[in-house]
Structures are given as C-alpha cells and as structure tokens.
Amino acid sequence: MDDRKFRNAMGKFATGVTIITTSVNNEAHGMTANAFMSVSLSPKLVLISIGEKAKMNEYIKESGKFAVSILSEDQQEMSMIFAGQIKEKRDVDFKWMNELPVIDGALVNLTCNVHNSHVEGDHTLYIGEVTDISLNDGNPLSFFEGQYKNIS
Ligand code: FAD
Ligand code: NAD
Known part of the structure; x- marks a missing residue:
C-alpha cells in the first residue's frame, strides 16, 4: 500500500501536539511527537x-x-x-522537573521513567510510568491533515 495514502488516513485522526524531552549528561534534547496516549490508571502509564x-x-x-x-x-x-x-538553531529556555527538561507554558508537563519498550515495525513504543504532573489552563495546539490547527 502507498505510504501517502496511509499518512493521509492517519492524518484524519486529529491529535494534540507534544514535545518529548530527555536529558543525557545534563544536556537537554527535544522532539515533536503526536503519537502519545494514556495507557493505564493504576499504575499511571503513558505511551x-x-x-x-x-x-x-x-x-x-x-x-x-x-x-x-x-x-x-x-x-x-x-x-x-x-x-x-525551523532550520536555524534556537535557544530554548527549558523548565526542569525531576531532573528532566520540560517546555515552560505547556498545558501539561509529565515526567516518566521508562517502564517498558517494544520495537514495532520502524518505531519503538516506550511505555512511561508517570512520576510527576504539572497542569496549566489554556487551549491545545492541534494537528489535523498534516496541518497545525487551533480549536478555540
Ligand atoms: P533532532 O533532529 O536532534 O531534533 C529535532 C529538532 O529539535 C532539531 O531541529 C533540533 O535542533 C531541535 N532541538 C533538539 N534539542 C534541542 C534543544 N535542547 N534546544 C533547541 N533545539 C533543540 N516523529 C516520531 O518519531 N513520532 C511522532 O509521534 C512524531 N510526531 C510528529 C508530530 C508532528 C506534528 C510533527 C511535525 C512531527 C512529528 N514527528 C514524529 C517527526 C519528528 O518530530 C522529527 O522527525 C524530528 O525532527 C526527529 O527528531 P530527532 O530525535 O531526530 O531529533
Ligand atoms: P503527515 O501527513 O506525514 O502526517 C499525518 C499522520 O500520518 C501523522 O499524524 C501520523 O499519524 C502519520 N504518520 C506520518 N508519518 C509517519 C511515520 N513515519 N510513521 C508513522 N506514522 C506516520 O504530516 P506531515 O506534516 O507531512 O508530517 C511532518 C513530518 O513529521 C513527516 O516527516 C512525518 O513523517 C513526521 N511525522 C511522524 C510521525 C510518526 O513517526 N509517528 C507522526 C507525525 C508526523
């Protein structure tokens, strides 16, 4: 099956947008991701x-x-x-939570320990056990049909 058809189909599933972050040797790294979901309440797991x-x-x-x-x-x-x-390198001022960099002003910051991981096809699924949560009011950034949208 054609990749574009698959992406067009998956793009019809409207999502929020997250930044996944971690730190190695005190250096912050970030990556945009919309493949995020809540998995379990007890224990509190996300994917x-x-x-x-x-x-x-x-x-x-x-x-x-x-x-x-x-x-x-x-x-x-x-x-x-x-x-x-955005191609040029930008300086981002991270907030730190449990020794992890997070995006200041986001609706939610979650910190997680890796609970499990599974290689599936060309992706790795990481299950994270949530260790802390910070919540803010506001409206979400959304992603639909390969475009950013505001739903407010
Ligand atoms: P890099 O290429 O190292 O980093 C990505 C970018 O972040 C670079 O431009 C880098 O300069 C910048 N950056 C990293 N750390 C810092 C820092 N400390 N300070 C300033 N800038 C920094 N891919 C997936 O695998 N899963 C998904 O769920 C997913 N969802 C996506 C959703 C959307 C809406 C979009 C637009 C893209 C999505 N992608 C997803 C694609 C993914 O975001 C890109 O392929 C990404 O560039 C891969 O990042 P990398 O880990 O190779 O990091
Ligand atoms: P797009 O049309 O490629 O994305 C639409 C939807 O297709 C996404 O929301 C996602 O569900 C799915 N998708 C896209 N690329 C995928 C991949 N490599 N593996 C699994 N699912 C994928 O939107 P776009 O604006 O062209 O995306 C920008 C870039 O970000 C592209 O390079 C795209 O591959 C990447 N992206 C990757 C993922 C992912 O790996 N899960 C998700 C979204 C976007």
Whole structure:
C-alpha cells in the first residue's frame, strides 16, 4: 500500500501536539511527537512512539526516562523547532522537573521513567510510568491533515 495514502488516513485522526524531552549528561534534547496516549490508571502509564531514525531513541535508551509536554495553542513555534521545521538553531529556555527538561507554558508537563519498550515495525513504543504532573489552563495546539490547527 502507498505510504501517502496511509499518512493521509492517519492524518484524519486529529491529535494534540507534544514535545518529548530527555536529558543525557545534563544536556537537554527535544522532539515533536503526536503519537502519545494514556495507557493505564493504576499504575499511571503513558505511551509514546519514536521513529527508528530519530536521535531521541538513543537518548531515551541512555537516560531511562523522558518527559512529555502537551503544547498550548500559542506554542506552534516550539513544535516547529523540535520537528526540524525551523532550520536555524534556537535557544530554548527549558523548565526542569525531576531532573528532566520540560517546555515552560505547556498545558501539561509529565515526567516518566521508562517502564517498558517494544520495537514495532520502524518505531519503538516506550511505555512511561508517570512520576510527576504539572497542569496549566489554556487551549491545545492541534494537528489535523498534516496541518497545525487551533480549536478555540
Ligand atoms: P533532532 O533532529 O536532534 O531534533 C529535532 C529538532 O529539535 C532539531 O531541529 C533540533 O535542533 C531541535 N532541538 C533538539 N534539542 C534541542 C534543544 N535542547 N534546544 C533547541 N533545539 C533543540 N516523529 C516520531 O518519531 N513520532 C511522532 O509521534 C512524531 N510526531 C510528529 C508530530 C508532528 C506534528 C510533527 C511535525 C512531527 C512529528 N514527528 C514524529 C517527526 C519528528 O518530530 C522529527 O522527525 C524530528 O525532527 C526527529 O527528531 P530527532 O530525535 O531526530 O531529533
Ligand atoms: P503527515 O501527513 O506525514 O502526517 C499525518 C499522520 O500520518 C501523522 O499524524 C501520523 O499519524 C502519520 N504518520 C506520518 N508519518 C509517519 C511515520 N513515519 N510513521 C508513522 N506514522 C506516520 O504530516 P506531515 O506534516 O507531512 O508530517 C511532518 C513530518 O513529521 C513527516 O516527516 C512525518 O513523517 C513526521 N511525522 C511522524 C510521525 C510518526 O513517526 N509517528 C507522526 C507525525 C508526523
């Protein structure tokens, strides 16, 4: 089956947008991801899916932990920075939570320890056990049909 048809179909599933972050040797690394879901309430587990070519895979394997920041509608630029859609290097001032960098001003910051991982096709699914949560009010940045949207 054609890749474009599959992506067009998956793009009809409207999502929020997250930045996955981790830290190796006190250096922050981030990556934009919309493959994120809640998995379990007891224990509190979430799932992210990272493509095999992403550098983030090695960083998470090394650190054994990651954070998820759910972006607000005014944070499209953050998404573009961490998806490589803005080419020039930008300095990002991270907030730190449990020794993990997170995106300041996001709707949610979650910190997680890697609970399990599964290689499936060309992605690795990381199950994270949530260790801390920070919540803010606001509207989400959304992604639909390969485009950023504001739903407010
Ligand atoms: P890099 O290429 O190392 O980093 C990505 C970008 O972030 C680079 O431009 C880098 O300069 C910047 N960056 C990293 N750390 C910092 C820092 N400390 N300070 C400043 N800038 C920094 N891919 C998936 O695998 N899974 C998904 O669920 C997924 N969802 C996506 C959703 C959307 C809406 C978009 C637009 C893309 C998505 N991608 C997803 C693609 C993914 O974001 C890109 O392929 C990404 O560039 C891969 O990152 P990398 O780990 O190779 O990191
Ligand atoms: P797009 O049309 O490629 O994305 C639409 C949907 O297709 C996404 O929401 C996702 O569900 C799915 N998708 C896209 N690429 C995928 C991949 N490599 N593996 C699994 N599912 C994938 O949107 P776009 O604006 O062209 O995306 C920008 C870039 O970000 C592209 O390079 C795309 O591959 C990448 N991206 C990757 C994922 C992912 O790996 N899960 C998700 C979204 C976007």
